[in-house]
Amino acid sequence: MIEMIAQYEFMQRALIAGVVIGVIAPVVGVFLVVRRLSLIADALAHVTLSGVAAGLLLQKHVPFFQGVNPLYTGMGFSLTASIFVEHLRRLYRSYQELAIPVILAGGIGLGVVLISAADGFNVDVAGYLFGSILAVGASEIRWIVTVGVLVLMIVILFYKELFALSFDEESAVFSGIPRRWINLLFSVAVAMVITASIRVVGILLVSGLVTLPVAASLQIAGSFRQALIYSVLFAQVAVLSGLAAAFYLDWASGGTIVLVSVFLLLTVMGCKRIGRVWRKRLAHRAQIS
Amino acid sequence: MAESVLTLKDVHFSYGDQTVLQGVNLSLRRGEFLGLVGPNGSGKSTLIQLALGSMVSDAGEITLFDQPLRRFRDWSKIGYVSQKVNSFNRGFPATVSEVVASGLYGKLGLFRRMKKNDWNKVDETLERVGLSDLSRRNIGRLSGGQQQRAFIARALVHDPELLILDEPTVGVDTRSVEEFYTLLTHLHREKGLSLLLVTHDIGAVTTYVDRIACLNKKIHFHGDPDEFTRKRRKILSVAYGHEVQVLKHDHEPVPLA
Ligand SMILES: Nc1ncnc2c1ncn2[C@@H]1O[C@H](COP(=O)(O)OP(=O)(O)OP(=O)(O)O)[C@@H](O)[C@H]1O
Ligand SMILES: [Mg+2]
Numbered sequence: 001m002i003e004m005i006a007q008y009e010f011m012q013r014a015l016i017a018g019v020v021i022g023v024i025a026p027v028v029g030v031f032l033v034v035r036r037l038s039l040i041a042d043a044l045a046h047v048t049l050s051g052v053a054a055g056l057l058l059q060k061h062v063p064f065f066q067g068v069n070p071l072y073t074g075m076g077f078s079l080t081a082s083i084f085v086e087h088l089r090r091l092y093r094s095y096q097e098l099a100i101p102v103i104l105a106g107g108i109g110l111g112v113v114l115i116s117a118a119d120g121f122n123v124d125v126a127g128y129l130f131g132s133i134l135a136v137g138a139s140e141i142r143w144i145v146t147v148g149v150l151v152l153m154i155v156i157l158f159y160k161e162l163f164a165l166s167f168d169e170e171s172a173v174f175s176g177i178p179r180r181w182i183n184l185l186f187s188v189a190v191a192m193v194i195t196a197s198i199r200v201v202g203i204l205l206v207s208g209l210v211t212l213p214v215a216a217s218l219q220i221a222g223s224f225r226q227a228l229i230y231s232v233l234f235a236q237v238a239v240l241s242g243l244a245a246a247f248y249l250d251w252a253s254g255g256t257i258v259l260v261s262v263f264l265l266l267t268v269m270g271c272k273r274i275g276r277v278w279r280k281r282l283a284h285r286a287q288i289s
Numbered sequence: 290m291a292e293s294v295l296t297l298k299d300v301h302f303s304y305g306d307q308t309v310l311q312g313v314n315l316s317l318r319r320g321e322f323l324g325l326v327g328p329n330g331s332g333k334s335t336l337i338q339l340a341l342g343s344m345v346s347d348a349g350e351i352t353l354f355d356q357p358l359r360r361f362r363d364w365s366k367i368g369y370v371s372q373k374v375n376s377f378n379r380g381f382p383a384t385v386s387e388v389v390a391s392g393l394y395g396k397l398g399l400f401r402r403m404k405k406n407d408w409n410k411v412d413e414t415l416e417r418v419g420l421s422d423l424s425r426r427n428i429g430r431l432s433g434g435q436q437q438r439a440f441i442a443r444a445l446v447h448d449p450e451l452l453i454l455d456e457p458t459v460g461v462d463t464r465s466v467e468e469f470y471t472l473l474t475h476l477h478r479e480k481g482l483s484l485l486l487v488t489h490d491i492g493a494v495t496t497y498v499d500r501i502a503c504l505n506k507k508i509h510f511h512g513d514p515d516e517f518t519r520k521r522r523k524i525l526s527v528a529y530g531h532e533v534q535v536l537k538h539d540h541e542p543v544p545l546a
Contacts (some may be wrong), residue, residue: 027462034381157400168377170442174341175395176364219384222427227382 010134015241017136020148021193021209023199026217026231027155028193029210033188033218033228034161034166038102039074040085042207044078046195049108049203052128053114065272069139081107082191086183131202132237134246140199140212147196148274154189158182163224192272198237201254212261213238216268229254234264294319294483295502296341300349301526302332302339309335311506313349317451321337322477322484322496324514327504328529333487334372334455338520340451341369352449365396368444372455375436379429385439386411386424414446418472420478434465438472445476451483452476458490467489470497491525503528 005011032038055070056075065073081103088099115125127135136144155162161182164172173179194206201209217230242257293480295317302310309332317323325332338344340351351358354366363502390403390411397407415424418438425489428439437457444452474497476482488494495514503510503517509528510517517524541543 030382034378036378047300096465141321154411160391160394160403163383163387164394167381167388167391168374169368170371170373171369172394174343174364175392175447177395178399179521218380221382221383222425224382246392 002150009138010136011247012055014133014246015140016141016217017068017144017200018133018143018239018243019236021197022235023232024148024151024193025042025197025206025209025236026213027228028151028186028190029214030192030217030224030227030231031155031162031166032212033100033214036097037100038211038214039097039104039207040082040190040237041194041210043085043088043100043104043107043205044081045107045203046104046111047081048074048078048195050107050109050114050127051075051182051196052203053111055120055221056107056125057114057118069137069143071140071195071198073129074198075191078195079109079188080239082187083184086187090239097214100245115226122250130252131178131200131205132246133200133243142198144196147192151193158185170233201244201257202252205254205258208258209235209238209263212258213267216261219265219272234261237264291319294321295485296350296352297336298350298353299466300336300339301347302335302344303347305531308506310346311341313504313508314409315502315508315511317483317485319450319483320477320481321496322473322499322503323352323486324498325485325487325504326489326491326494326501331528332384334503335392336370336484337453337455337487341367365447366450369439369447369448370437370444370452370454371459372459373434374440377428381430383430384425385415385420385428385431388428388439389415389442389446390422391448396447396477411446414442417445417476418442419468434461434469437461438469441472449482451485453485456489457486458488466493473497491521505529 005015027030029038029041032040049073051074052070055065055068056074058065059068061068069151085103086100089096090100091096159179164175164177165179165182171178193210195207197206213231213234214227216234217227219225221230238257238260239262242253245252245256247252293316295315297313297315300313301308305325313336315336316323325333326337339346340353340358342361353361353400354363366538384542386408390407393403393407393410397403398453400459405502413419415421418437418441420438420442423435428436431439441457444454456527458469470493473484473486484498486498489497498514500513501510501517503524504510505528510520510524
C-alpha cells in the first residue's frame with residue numbers, strides 16, 4: 001500500500017483525510033460521551049444530510065451554487081443545528097438529551113422532503129450516506145485539514161475549561177469558567193467534525209466513528225488524558241483498516257471503519273475480562289499459599 | 290482587611306409562589322466558623338445559591354467581602370462544595386488529581402496551562418485531606434467519604450478565604466466524620482479560613498463551630514453554641530416544628546433527616 005500511496009494522489013488524500021478525521025472525531029467524541037451526549041453526533045449528521053440535499057437542490061436551480069460543494073451547505077446546516085442543540089440543552093436542564101431526538105427527527109424530515117422535492121438527484125446520494133475515503137477531492141482535502149487544525153486548536157486551547165464543564169458544570173461555572181462561550185465553541189467544533197467526517201464514514205456511520213473508539217478507550221482509561229490518547233489510537237487503527245479494505249477489497253470504507261471499531265471494542269472488553277479472571281486467580285492462589 | 294465575609298440583610302426569595310426565605314439576616318465574620326442548621330426544605334441550599342449569585346434574591350441585600358454581590362468578581366476567594374456534588378457520572382474517566390486540579394482552572398484563567406507549581410499545589414492539597422495515596426485512582430472508584438474529601442480538596446486547591454460546604458458529611462461513617470471535622474478545625478485555626486457549614490448534624494456541629502444559625506424560612510437563632518445548647522429545645526421546636534423526637538433525644542445528635 002505504501003507504494004500506492006507514494007504513487008497515487010487520491011491515495012495520499014485518502015490517507016491524510018483518514019488520519020485527520022481519526023484524530024478529531026474521537027477527541028471530540030470523548031467530551032460528547034462523558035457528557036452523555038454521544039447521540040448528538042448522529043443527530044447532527046442527519047441535519048447535515050438535509051444540508052447536503054439543500055446544496056444539491058440549489059446546485060440544480062441557482063447558478064451561483066453550481067460550483068459550491070454541497071458539504072458546505074451541509075456544514076452550515078449542522079452548525080446552526082448544533083447551536084440550536086446548545087440552546088435546547090439550556091432550556092431543558094433536566095432533559096438535556098431531549099435535544100437529540102428533536103434535531104434528529106427534524107434533520108431527517110427536512111432531508112427527505114428536500115430530496116423528494118428535487119425529484120431525485122443526478123449525484124449519488126449514497127456517497128454521502130455511506131462515505132468513501134478514496135473519493136476525497138483535492139479541494140475537500142484542504143477543507144478537511146483546515147477543520148482538523150481548527151478543532152484541535154479549540155480542544156487544546158480550552159482543554160481545562162472543557163474538562164471542568166464536562167465533569168461538573170455547576171462547579172465550573174461557579175469557579176468563573178465562561179460556560180456559554182465555551183459550550184458554543186465546542187458545538188461549533190462538533191458540527192465541523194461531523195461534516196468533515198462524512199466524506200470518510202458517511203452520514204449513517206459518523207456517530208460510530210465518534211463514539212466507538214471512545215467506548216473502547218473508556219474500558220481501560222484511568223485518567224482523562226488516557227481516555228483521549230487511547231480513543232485516538234483506536235480510531236487510527238480503524239480508519240487505516242478502512243482505507244486498506246477500501247483499496248484492496250473495494251469494501252465500503254465507512255462500514256469497515258465502524259466494524260473494526262466494534263471489533264476493537266469487543267477485544268478490549270474480552271481482554272479486560274480475561275485479565276480480571278486471571279488477577280482473581282492469582283490473588284486466590286497467593287492467599288492459599 | 291474586610292471584616293465581614295458574607296452578610297445577608299432582609300433577604301427574601303420564593304420559587305414561584307412558594308416562599309422559601311422571608312427576611313433572612315445572616316453574617317459571617319472573617320475567620321469565623323459558622324454552622325447553618327435547619328430541617329429539610331428550610332432554604333439552606335437556596336440561601337447559599339443566592340449568596341453565590343447563581344440565583345437572584347427577590348429583595349434584600351447580600352454582600353461578599355464587604356462588596357455588594359452584584360459587583361463582586363473575585364470568585365477565587367471562595368471555595369464551594371455543593372450538596373449535589375456526589376451526583377457526578379461515576380464512569381467519568383478522570384483521576385482524583387485531575388478533578389482536584391480543575392479547582393484551579395477558574396483562577397488560572399483562559400489560555401493558561403497547568404504548570405509544575407500548580408500540580409505541586411494539587412499534591413499539597415491532596416495531602417492535606419489525606420488522599421495522597423489515591424491521587425492516581427479513578428474518581429468513581431473512591432468510597433463516598435473519599436469522594437467528598439476529593440471535592441473538598443477541589444474547593445481548597447485555589448486557597449480560598451471562605452469555604453462553603455453544603456451537607457458534606459451525608460453518608461460518611463462516624464470515623465470519617467470525625468476526621469472531617471478535625472480537618473475543618475485545622476484549616477480554620479491554622480489558615481484563618483472562614484467557614485460556612487450546612488449540616489443536619491446538630492450534635493457534632495455545636496462542638497466545633499464559633500456560631501450557629503438556625504434557619505427555617507427565617508433565621509430562628511443566630512448566636513454562639515453555648516447559648517444554642519441552652520435554648521436548644523425551644524429553638525428546635527420553633528424551627529423544626531413540634532417534633533417529639535427532637536425534644537426527647539437531648540444528648541445525642543438529633544436524628545432529623
Ligand atoms: N429548583 C427548585 N424549584 C422549585 N422549588 C425549589 C427548588 N429547589 C428547592 N425548592 C424548594 O425550596 C425549598 C427550600 O429548598 P432548599 O433546597 O433550599 O432546602 P434545604 O434547606 O437545603 O433542604 P435540605 O436539608 O433537604 O438540603 C424547598 O421547599 C423546596 O421544595
Ligand atoms: Mg440543601
